[in-house]
Amino acid sequence: MMAFAPPARHLLRAKDLADARYAEPLAVEDMAAAAGLSRAHFSREFRRAFGESPHGYLLTRRLERAAALLRNTDRGVAEICLDVGLTSVGSFTTSFKRTFGKTPTEYRRSYPPASVHAIVPGCVARAYARPQVRTFREDSPAVGS
């Protein structure tokens, strides 16, 4: 059944895709395809709906997951980088430091494992712990801004 839905409903599918499959080699093109839009049109519409570029959303999702893995596991930095769908440890470390103000190793050291973790739903933790960053060097200068 096709009922009326505002265009943002398609953009939400792209956002959900980034949240669900950040660990895979997902790119903005895949998010655009999930929304059924061309890459350039999609980036504009996504930014208009959610106030940030799809690239920025996907990267902050990955950095948020990486930060959680640094706090909650003893996996190595390179392994965590791959776990969240990033392939370059150098870029990961740079983006991480710009976002959290510390390298992944420093970040991990600053968070000793808490003995008591509040039990909140995973979806809530991911939504509220995702870092907010205005720009990334990796952002294509032609898109968004």
Add this chain to the structure above:
Amino acid sequence: MKISVAQLWVQDQEEALAFWTEKVGFEVRVDVTMPEMGDFRWLTVGPPGQEEMAIVLMAIPGDPVMDAQTRAQVADLTAKGFAGTVFLTTDDCRADYERLLARGVEFTEAPEERPYGIDAGFRDPSGNAIRLTQVTWSLASTK
């Protein structure tokens, strides 16, 4: 006091009704249309076996309840996924996931182990988020 009915904005009541009954497996509790109230339709659904709690599938109204701009804003926020969430609990998250997935439900997350249990997430056609959790720790209370 007890919680009786909670509301979700829906873009289309017929679409929402089909989704909640045919795909999720809820039953209709009340479906009344009132001509004296501009054909307002009070439509509630709930899970079999939990008679005391229902969700009202509320159409986003126009005049005189909402002006056109407000209506468009609510419709847009709902489509962006920021208008509402329902947390469901279940005895078997993975079995429910398989059944709903086979019916074409748009899952945002497959079942995963969490500190509080196993849960998955899906969307209704309007954009509302629904969590499906097999609870080992209560989400509503730390008691």
